[in-house]
Amino acid sequence: MSVHFHPLPAAEVAAIRATRIDSYGNPVERAICDGPGFPCRSCLTETAAGEPFLTLAHRPFEGQNPFTETGPIYLCESCEGTPPSATLPAILSAPTHIVRGYSADERIVYGTGQVSPTADISTYAAALLARDDIAFVDVRSASNNCFLCRIKPA
Structure with a gap:
């Protein structure tokens, strides 16, 4: 099975940038990247x-239940985004x-959760997505637990 790495949906990013409000209703923070x-x-x-960027609390889920984790994320203030791709995203640069x-x-x-070597993410995600009980796979930072991207079948 082929998989695609998905960024946050463009409409969701546009809404965050327009309202400057995070998942808790708080204002997003704006800063300039200094390193x-x-x-x-x-x-x-x-x-x-x-370049300017935004820091905010984000919940990458449509509904709310005990499993809808919220965490800090970053967004470029004005990037064009990227389409889903089979290519491992540049932000997945840590070893795990x-x-x-x-x-x-x-x-x-x-x-289903495991700390995976970065090179094995696509293979493990494909194995999970082949199961009937898995709809999508999330990738999070192994050191900070922040949401990074979502994986779905290609």
Whole structure:
């Protein structure tokens, strides 16, 4: 099975940029990148030095239940985003990441979460997505647990 890495949906990013409000109803923070980049969840690359970016609390789920995690994310202030792709996104540059399967009702499927070597993410995600009980797979930082991107069947 082929998989695609998905950024946050463009409409969701546009709404965040327009309202400047996060998932908790708080104002997003704006800063200028002053060194190593911050992983943008829209273009799936790192922010460039000297460029503005946003920091906010985000919940990458449509509904709410005990499994709808919220965490900090970064967005370039004005990138164009990127389409879903089979190519491993640039923001997945750490040696390992948390990879976890979710059901269609946005609940963690127990036993699917693991810290995966980055090179193995696509293979593990494909194995999870081949299961009938897995609707999508999320990739999170192994060191900070922040949401990075979503994986779906190609």
